[in-house]
Amino acid sequence: MDDAADLGEGATMRRRVLMLGAVSASAVVSIRPALAQTAGSVIACEIPVPDQARAGSYIAADGTTVAAGTPGAFAPPGHAFKGQDVKQALAGGTLPGTDAEASRAYVNYIRRLQRGQGGFTCFASLQLPRG
Incomplete structure (x- = not known):
């Protein structure tokens, strides 16, 4: 029974890590355009x-x-x-x-x-x- 519980916890942990990775990737995608816009506004200020x-x-x-x-x-x-x-x-x-x-x-x-x-x-x- 303990082996099955360990496998379940491992799968849950992997899902959490994958979700964190997906959230991080979307944050990078949304931050890069903002940085590019900031760099553009610095040139135009x-x-x-x-x-x-x-x-x-x-x-x-x-x-x-x-x-x-x-x-x-x-x-x-x-x-x-x-x-x-x-x-x-x-x-x-x-x-x-x-x-x-x-x-x-x-x-x-x-x-x-x-x-x-x-x-x-x-x-x-x-x-x-x-x-």
Whole structure:
């Protein structure tokens, strides 16, 4: 009788393992598209330079915001930068529509972004490793 009980428990255990495997596989299938969509939104997200709270400010070479017309500082670009453009600039490229010095200042500004500032979430998502 004990052998029959052991066989029944073994079959039950195998069924549970198979069910867990099926659940796990469906979770992977549903998560992958979500990750792909997230990666796409990171590329399309925008980072304003400067953000709305500092609109009209110029950007100093070190990335700080300064009063408009400050010598050596750069006027705002007039448009937000796409996540993909920022990602390329962080890797050593230049932001579109800028020269090397202005691009460096804008990238320094972007690197200084903190929680609560416009563009921070986009910048933070660019820092996440992609799998």
